[in-house]
Amino acid sequence: MGLSVGIVGLPNVGKSTIFNALTREQNAEAANYPFCTIEPNKAVVPVPDFRLAKLAEIAGSQKILPATVDFVDIAGLVKGASQGEGLGNKFLTNIRETDAILQVVRCFDDGNVVHVDGSIDPVRDIEIIEAELIIADFQMMENRLSRVKKAARTDKAMAAAMPTFEALLKHLGEGNMAYKFVEKDSEKGRLIFKESQFLTDKKVIYCCNVDEDGLGEDNDYVKAVKAYAAERDSDVVKICAKMEEDLNGMSDEERVEFLKEYGVKESGLDQIVHTGYRTLGLISYLTQGPKETRAWTIHQGDTAPKAAGVIHSDFERGFIRAQVMAYSDFVENGGELACREKGLLRTEGKEYVVKDGDVIEFLFNV
Numbered sequence: 001m002g003l004s005v006g007i008v009g010l011p012n013v014g015k016s017t018i019f020n021a022l023t024r025e026q027n028a029e030a031a032n033y034p035f036c037t038i039e040p041n042k043a044v045v046p047v048p049d050f051r052l053a054k055l056a057e058i059a060g061s062q063k064i065l066p067a068t069v070d071f072v073d074i075a076g077l078v079k080g081a082s083q084g085e086g087l088g089n090k091f092l093t094n095i096r097e098t099d100a101i102l103q104v105v106r107c108f109d110d111g112n113v114v115h116v117d118g119s120i121d122p123v124r125d126i127e128i129i130e131a132e133l134i135i136a137d138f139q140m141m142e143n144r145l146s147r148v149k150k151a152a153r154t155d156k157a158m159a160a161a162m163p164t165f166e167a168l169l170k171h172l173g174e175g176n177m178a179y180k181f182v183e184k185d186s187e188k189g190r191l192i193f194k195e196s197q198f199l200t201d202k203k204v205i206y207c208c209n210v211d212e213d214g215l216g217e218d219n220d221y222v223k224a225v226k227a228y229a230a231e232r233d234s235d236v237v238k239i240c241a242k243m244e245e246d247l248n249g250m251s252d253e254e255r256v257e258f259l260k261e262y263g264v265k266e267s268g269l270d271q272i273v274h275t276g277y278r279t280l281g282l283i284s285y286l287t288q289g290p291k292e293t294r295a296w297t298i299h300q301g302d303t304a305p306k307a308a309g310v311i312h313s314d315f316e317r318g319f320i321r322a323q324v325m326a327y328s329d330f331v332e333n334g335g336e337l338a339c340r341e342k343g344l345l346r347t348e349g350k351e352y353v354v355k356d357g358d359v360i361e362f363l364f365n366v
Contacts, residue, residue: 002297003047003276004070005205006098010125012113013106014209014241019043019073021244022269041073047284048270049295051327051357055286056293058335065294067284069273072098092136096197100276101204103129107221107238108211122225126206130177133199138172140196145169157191164188177201203279205272208238215240215262235275239268283356286327287311288336304352308362318365322348327357 009015023043046066056064074094095101105122152159164183171181177200183189206229208222222238229236247255247267259267284295285307298307309316329344339345
């Protein structure tokens with residue numbers, strides 16, 4: 001499993017520029033006019049993890065395989081997209097397939113960069129996008145209604161869920177997001193949500209695209225977005241798309257020095273990945289050996305068999321036990337042998353909850 005993020009926003013707010021910067025490749029044409037992106041651009045990006053190089057050095061690994069994030073840059077939506085305005089809702093299917101949404105909003109003034117609505121108001125922009133997503137969810141449910149009614153004639157569980165289905169349809173029709181539906185976590189609600197990929201039930205990270213002056217103290221636009229996000233228990237990252245572009249082609253050392261000049265601790269990619277992992281409750285455990293050192297993405301709270309299943313389903317089915325070392329112990333003692341001699345290599349069973357940074361070897365029956 002990995003993290004999948006859809007980048008959305010109004011046209012011309014910096015989505016494609018941020019996508020290019022994040023992926024360090026010029027996959028998405030960036031231009032100063034709306035609807036520059038007419039096909040979703042996709043990229044698989046390695047997750048920055050300083051632990052892997054050190055682990056590989058000690059283990060003498062031939063290669064390093066980091067965890068990955070899938071980024072999808074989706075064409076700019078506009079007010080009325082769900083009714084066919086602009087490029088319409090052609091790309092909403094791509095958003096449904098992602099784990100989280102990164103909504104880019106413009107948080108800087110520049111008369112040379114056109115805004116599709118003629119003025120800078122990030123909260124208004126957010127509300128436009130979210131209104132279109134609500135309408136798209138409503139239309140999806142409305143289209144399903146006849147099929148659900150037909151299924152309810154012979155399916156008792158679906159028949160019992162019909163009132164909940166209709167209540168959710170009404171909820172969306174009143175302009176409410178799916179995640180706020182009061183019966184979402186009921187048995188009937190779970191049945192409906194399991195069979196649907198609601199756009200407005202996904203975790204959202206708001207990305208404030210600022211100019212270089214905005215990297216320091218938050219400007220009024222950023223403060224407004226943070227206040228809006230706080231009401232929705234969502235995270236916010238602040239990025240200067242132009243500066244992120246400038247990082248392309250730099251070595252790791254050069255990037256660190258460049259970021260220091262602006263008083264920024266993390267690049268945009270690091271911010272988004274770390275925030276995405278935190279938002280979705282994801283962590284990484286590590287494996288090492290002569291052939292490769294690798295990071296594996298799991299959900300926080302996953303037990304050892306579940307974590308083993310990420311490597312291969314046979315590992316989960318035939319799980320016997322896990323040999324576990326803390327990353328810090330592995331590095332401080334120079335590898336597995338010393339950890340074993342000092343009693344720092346533990347044998348854990350099926351109930352063990354894997355921790356971020358655990359270095360693990362699984363034993364299993366085929």
